[in-house]
Amino acid sequence: MRNRELTNQDAGQKKGFDKKKWRERHYSHKFKVQQFDDRRKKKVLRKYYRELKYIQGEPQDPKASTSDFNHPSQRQPTQQKKMSATQKANLEFERIKQQKLDRKADLERKKAEKEQKLKEYREKKAERFKRLSKKTKKGQPVMKDRLEMLLEKIQKQCR
Template identity: 45%
Template sequence: MEKKQDSFFLRTKKPQHKNKNIDKQKSKPLENEKERRQNNFDTNRPIVKDKKDESEKKPFDKKAYRLKKYSKKYKLEQWEEKRKKKLLYDYHKSIKNDPLLGSYTPKSFDEDTIDSNPPEVGKFVRHPDLIEKAAQLVKNTKKDPFQKAKEHYEKIKLEKSQRQQELQKSKEEKAQKLQEYKKKKQERYKKLSKKTKKGQPVMTGRLELLLEKIQK
């Protein structure tokens, strides 16, 4: 006999939705309606301005503007500040790249002595190798930027003073030559302008001038 299957163990078939397309069509207008409402709300929404932005705007300070644009004192101060910053930057950079930074080398027996020419009795003389090493270190190490700037300034000052001295010297020479020329001219004029009581020119002075020309 055939056994009947119990209805409990039978698979329940899901009811097929025939009207799926109809449901989709109904849902579409609802979505469109939502979008339309959202757009209307966005367009009609009142725009709230930030009061902070308006309050932060400062009034135009004409005095400060004119000071920055036309004041030589202000420009000089700005230049000095920039120069100080540059020098400090160079100084820190040179310290950073310094090979001797953070390296402590204890002094040897010969280094902690006093050099003397000629060497005195009871005092040690520095070894020549150590002297050479010290000289090389001095050459290799970079100069302090402040010291460098000072040397540059002194060099410019010296050149300026030399130029002024040369100008003064040339002026004095010119003045001396001009004086000599005027003196000669005056003497020549005196010789040429000499006349007798009757108004006739004295020939002795003129002859002397001719002689000088011939001798030259």
């Protein structure tokens, strides 16, 4: 009889679902606040250990000597001074202003390129029209220019 009891306990009987715990985890404000506090404490501890490791541990810069690094007064700050809100806003404003100027210059450059291409196209078209519209005294088209244009077209395709 005793052996049976041991085998049941050793077999690790499956625990049933605890609805009270589940409800507490999902709906209890107290439980959520406690989780928040635990996370905050862990974060503070991690930050503390990291700072402790930085003060006592190896220097980040391999050129810096260990004796200079260990003393807190000789340690140089790794971070720059924090900017005020107005300084940040001014920086952001300047950055946005520069972006706008860049965009404007880019648009002007593209517009100039487009106008140049359009001008070249119109000149080419006018010259072509001039060559094709030539007539003889009797009103017949001049074939010499038409044949030259065809020859140029064929040569262009062969290249």
